Amino acid sequence: MALTRYCSAPARQQTEALAELSEPDIPSLTRREKEVYKLAIKGYSIKKIAEELDISSSTVEFHRSNILRKAGVTSIAELIARALESR
Numbered sequence: 467m468a469l470t471r472y473c474s475a476p477a478r479q480q481t482e483a484l485a486e487l488s489e490p491d492i493p494s495l496t497r498r499e500k501e502v503y504k505l506a507i508k509g510y511s512i513k514k515i516a517e518e519l520d521i522s523s524s525t526v527e528f529h530r531s532n533i534l535r536k537a538g539v540t541s542i543a544e545l546i547a548r549a550l551e552s553r
Contacts (some may be wrong), residue, residue: 491552493534502529506542507549 489505498519504516512530518521530542539545 471553490537491549492533492537496529497531498531499529499536501535502526503545505531506533507546 471513490500492503495503498521501519502515506516510518512523512526515526534540534542534545537545537548539548
């Protein structure tokens with residue numbers, strides 16, 4: 467069963483909104499940065515992203531840093547907030 471079935475309406479709306487953000491609106495991202503972005507906005511930790519993509523944690527941190535720099539933000543939370551505002 468879908469997680470959203472058990473969530474409250476506001477939580478369900480947030481989950482659905484985040485799902486829509488799966489494709490970043492940052493054209494200069496590399497393929498790997500897009501993969502890291504998609505997992506990061508789902509709340510995956512650096513360690514979990516590294517496991518999912520079979521890369522080191524330091525490589526994830528490198529890509530994450532590039533994503534934040536290219537987006538002009540300082541945190542994943544700010545990245546998500548900006549993406550939600552612009553949709």
